[in-house]
Amino acid sequence: MRRIHKIPLIIFSSLLWICALALGGEVLVFLSYASLLFWAVPVLHSLAGLLFLRVTISMPARTLICGETLVISYQMQNLSILSFPSIILESLINRKLSTVDQKALAFSLGGKEVVKWDASIECKRRGVYKTGDVRMTVKNIYGIGEFGKIFSGSLDLIVYPKVLKLRSLSIGATRQSGELIVTDPLCTNPNELCGLGFWKLGTSMKHIHWKASARNGEWLVKNYEMRGDSEVTLLVDCCSLDYPSDDEQVIEDAVVTIIASISGYLLSRSVDVTLMLLGPAYIKKIRGAANADLPAFLLLLAGFSPVSGTPVTGSPGFASLMESSSYTINGGSSTFIIGPSLDKSIALQGLRLQSGNRKPKFIVVGIDGAKNPRHEIISANARILNSEGISVHYVDCKGDLREQFG
Numbered sequence: 001m002r003r004i005h006k007i008p009l010i011i012f013s014s015l016l017w018i019c020a021l022a023l024g025g026e027v028l029v030f031l032s033y034a035s036l037l038f039w040a041v042p043v044l045h046s047l048a049g050l051l052f053l054r055v056t057i058s059m060p061a062r063t064l065i066c067g068e069t070l071v072i073s074y075q076m077q078n079l080s081i082l083s084f085p086s087i088i089l090e091s092l093i094n095r096k097l098s099t100v101d102q103k104a105l106a107f108s109l110g111g112k113e114v115v116k117w118d119a120s121i122e123c124k125r126r127g128v129y130k131t132g133d134v135r136m137t138v139k140n141i142y143g144i145g146e147f148g149k150i151f152s153g154s155l156d157l158i159v160y161p162k163v164l165k166l167r168s169l170s171i172g173a174t175r176q177s178g179e180l181i182v183t184d185p186l187c188t189n190p191n192e193l194c195g196l197g198f199w200k201l202g203t204s205m206k207h208i209h210w211k212a213s214a215r216n217g218e219w220l221v222k223n224y225e226m227r228g229d230s231e232v233t234l235l236v237d238c239c240s241l242d243y244p245s246d247d248e249q250v251i252e253d254a255v256v257t258i259i260a261s262i263s264g265y266l267l268s269r270s271v272d273v274t275l276m277l278l279g280p281a282y283i284k285k286i287r288g289a290a291n292a293d294l295p296a297f298l299l300l301l302a303g304f305s306p307v308s309g310t311p312v313t314g315s316p317g318f319a320s321l322m323e324s325s326s327y328t329i330n331g332g333s334s335t336f337i338i339g340p341s342l343d344k345s346i347a348l349q350g351l352r353l354q355s356g357n358r359k360p361k362f363i364v365v366g367i368d369g370a371k372n373p374r375h376e377i378i379s380a381n382a383r384i385l386n387s388e389g390i391s392v393h394y395v396d397c398k399g400d401l402r403e404q405f406g
Contacts, residue, residue, distance in 0.1 A: 013039065042140035045082070046147045049138030052080035053109070055089065057132050057153025066162040070097065070121045074134070081111035086139040091119065092150075093132035097159070098124045099248070125249075126256060126302045129157040160298040161253070164261040164402045196220045200292035231272045233329045233358075234259060237318045237339025238279030240306035244373075251340050254365050254397035256301050259338060261401075263288075263297045274329075275300070278321035279307035319345035323352070331357045338363045341374065342392065347381040350390055362392040 013035045020032035056075045064070060072093065078084065087107040094102035098121055107115060132155045137148045196209055199219035207221040236259060243251055259275065266273045268291045275297060277284040286300055287293075316324075318339060326349070329335055335358045337350060342364050353360040362385065364378055382392040395401065 039144065042142065042145035044145075045084075046138045046140055046145035048080065048082055049084045049087065050136075050147055050149045052082065053078055053084065053087070053136065053138065055134050055136055055151040057093070057134060057151070057155075059155060059157070062156075063158045063160060064123050065160050066123060066126055068123055070123050070157070071118055072121065072132070073116070073118050075114065075116045076107065076109065076136075077114045078109040078112060083110045084108070084138060085141050088137040088139065090135045090137075091132075092135060093155070094119075094121050096125065096127075096129065096132070097121050123159045126159045126161040126253070126304075128299075128303050129155045129159070131155060158299065158302055160295075161256045161260040161301050163264040163294075163298070164257065166261055166265045166402075169262065169265050196222060200290070231274075231330060231333035232262075232266055233274045233333055233335045234262065234276065235322055235325060235335060235337045236275070236277045236304075237337075237341060238277045238282075238304070238306050239318045239321075242318060242339055242341035243306045246340075251365055251367070251397045252304070252306060254395065254401060255338060255340065256304050257401055258363060258365065258395065260298060260301050262336065264294055267291050267294050267297070273297075276325055277304065278318060278325060280316060280321075281307045283321065283325065317345070319343075319349050322346065322349040326353055326356065326358065329353075329356075329358050332359070334359045334361065336361050336363060338365070340364065340366050342378045342381045343374075344377075344381060347385055350385055351388060354388060354390055360390055362390065363395060364392060365395045365397050367397060 016028070016035050017032045020028040054077045056077075058073045058075075059070070062070075072091075074089075074091075076087070076089070085108045087109060088104050089107065090104045091102045094100060102119070102121075105117075109115065131152045134151045134153070135148055136151060137146060139146045196212055197220065199208065199221050209220045209222050212220045236255065246252055263273055263275060267288055270290055272287070272289045273293075274285065274287045277300070284300060286296060288297060318341065322337070335353055337346070337360055339346075342362060350360045350362060362382075364382075366374065366378075378394070382394070385392050
């Protein structure tokens with residue numbers, strides 16, 4: 001059906017009502033009532049759609065990795081005997097998970113009719129998703145009377161960040177001078193048993209203590225003494241002021257991918273890893289030393305988001321948070337400082353870590369080169385740190401992260 005041009009009709013109806021009120025007369029009043037009915041019927045019909053139409057969203061609770069595909073089931077039901085010839089549905093879930101708007105779907109439902117369909121979404125955005133929304137718009141076929149409503153459904157979905165397979169990673173040695181290249185999982189001393197622990201998914205079967213498990217009735221594994229030259233701390237900038245003009249969260253997601261990849265690489269080699277997310281309103285800390293600990297790291301990173309705060313309100317910046325957190329880092333361990341900023345105060349804290357034998361390494365994430373408004377400041381402070389033997393690695397968030405970093 002062709003849409004009716006509403007503006008001429010509105011002008012005509014308005015003039016008709018004015019004349020009926022001003023001049024009276026049976027014909028004019030009758031025509032004004034007919035005009036009112038002409039507008040009222042489609043409006044009431046569309047409003048009835050909001051009342052009687054139901055949209056439900058369902059999917060099994062699950063976890064995914066960025067890049068995997070999710071299938072969501074939808075159902076639309078008409079509870080009335082009325083028919084609705086023009087219904088438009090837009091899934092807001094697609095925008096949230098894949099950053100791309102899904103094409104709107106058009107439906108026509110008869111009385112008591114039910115429609116079901118499935119939609120596949122490539123999950124490009126990490127996060128913890130509890131609900132998903134669908135916008136329904138009910139229209140009249142002539143374009144008169146158009147109303148919308150948003151339906152929410154439970155998702156119970158966790159999308160973990162992608163973990164890149166790094167070829168190698170250099171970490172500082174605690175008991176020896178120089179660098180230790182971690183290329184094999186030999187970061188525990190198999191000759192020194194330091195206790196027993198419960199079996200976790202991902203733990204090798206060869207570490208099971210069979211006699212103790214038989215006595216206890218539960219799977220117990222041998223815990224070996226961690227080598228002192230394989231301890232790493234990751235300090236992550238969670239201050240929103242250091243993420244300017246990152247509306248699409250490209251820098252933020254690159255930071256998370258790098259953290260997840262470093263954590264996955266080290267944990268798979270039984271390195272003792274401490275991850276600290278430093279923000280103005282909180283400090284989140286997690287520690288692990290086995291591949292079985294990686295899901296806990298990924299869960300924390302799935303919900304990663306920079307926190308707002310300014311020195312005006314008394315909220316500490318990243319440099320202050322680095323200083324307060326440095327006292328918890330063991331001397332001799334390697335410290336990775338990861339974030340989009342490298343100003344003078346952050347560089348100064350790097351020098352403090354160096355003087356305390358905490359072996360700092362900076363990974364600065366941002367847009368490429370001169371396009372970054374902080375490029376000159378970052379370059380100047382990087383030269384200072386390099387002159388003191390502290391490495392600074394710049395990563396372009398829009399490039400291939402594995403090629404640049406792994």
